[in-house]
Amino acid sequence: MTIPGTLFQLIAFLLLVVPGIVYTACRRYLRGPTPDEKDFSVRLVHAIAASIIFDCVYLIIVGPWIISTVERVEADSNILLTNPRLTALAVLVLAVVIPATVAGIQQVRFARDPVSVGFAPSRRPYPSAWDAKATERADCFVRIRTADGRWVGGYMPSEEGYIATYPESRDIFIPEQWEMGENGEFLDPVKGSLGIYVPLTGNERISWIREPPTPEEQPSEGADRNRYLRLFGLALTSAAAGAIAGRWRWRSRH
Structure with missing residues (x-):
């Protein structure tokens, strides 16, 4: 040339x-x-x-x-x-x-x-759903189930978190790491943590959560049981009151 x-x-x-x-x-x-x-x-x-x-x-x-x-x-x-x-x-x-x-x-x-x-692209200019939506998720909690079945996650501030997209390999940096439970629940912030880096190979499952409930807000099993018992007792009381009222009306007529 x-x-x-x-x-x-x-x-x-x-x-x-x-x-x-x-x-x-x-x-x-x-x-x-x-x-x-x-x-x-x-x-x-x-x-x-x-x-x-x-x-x-x-x-x-x-x-x-x-x-x-x-x-x-x-x-x-x-x-x-x-x-x-x-x-x-x-x-x-x-x-x-x-x-x-x-x-x-x-x-x-x-x-x-x-x-x-109107001016609208015939296709969205993103090669994948990850590139289109992952970078928009901020000021929320994110949890990741890794390929080996473990849960990792934490809080993702808008100004500190980082998510890599196409054409680079996908990965995510979570500035505030949290301890995770066996079922993916957020327990407590990791003391002294400066963040966690998670490379993504494609076998992970990632979810974003607005705000996990605090332990005081999470209903315990005992509270659920007591609430069901109260509802059951209220239903029995209402049924008995209805039966007594019906029998009294029948006697007054005869």
């Missing part, structure tokens, strides 16, 4: 290659990655194809201006330097602004009833 040796060759190279790269990058950011774009070679082919399409459209619309500009540059190689602002503006519009605008227009959606126009 020949490296551009002059300013004109460099600008021509940018106009030939950059539009497709900008277009595919903006489309990928707005729409999200598709399964066929996981391979870099596929993304490169898409970028080259898009660049060819943009270049053909540019030639169709402003072909005479491009040809006259090329002829003037061949006659005087310093013509691009006489008006650098116009040159930079032309490169910016043709190589960046127009491809990015086209990628954004593709996300415009029209509603039939009522007639309205």
Whole structure:
């Protein structure tokens, strides 16, 4: 591959290659990655194809201006330097602004009833549910059942916790570690803890909880039993009172 040796060759190279790269990058950011774009070679082919399409459209619309500009540059190689602002503006519009605008227009959606126009990605720009929602969970408790069946967790403040997402390997840092029970209940904060790091391999089960109940708020087994006994006694009393009232009405009639 020949490296551009002059300013004109460099600008021509940018106009030939950059539009497709900008277009595919903006489309990928707005729409999200598709399964066929996981391979870099596929993304490169898409970028080259898009660049060819943009270049053909540019030639169709402003072909005479491009040809006259090329002829003037061949006659005087310093013509691009006489008006650098116009040159930079032309490169910016043709190589960046127009491809990015086209990628954004593709996300415009029209509603039939009522007639309205809205900007909404055709797909959410996230490769997985973890990338879409995990980073939004903060100021709450998080617990993780690891692959070996153990429970770990703690409190996740919004300003101190960290969650790794695509393209990095998934992991999570919990700043305030708590002792966990056998069934995943939060017991007490770990004294002197500065946080816990948990790498995620894909076999874990993770749940976020707003606020676990305090021990005083958790009903004990004895309290539940007494409450059920009181309800049962109240039901028997109501049934006996109803039977006595019915028998008294029957006697008063006869």
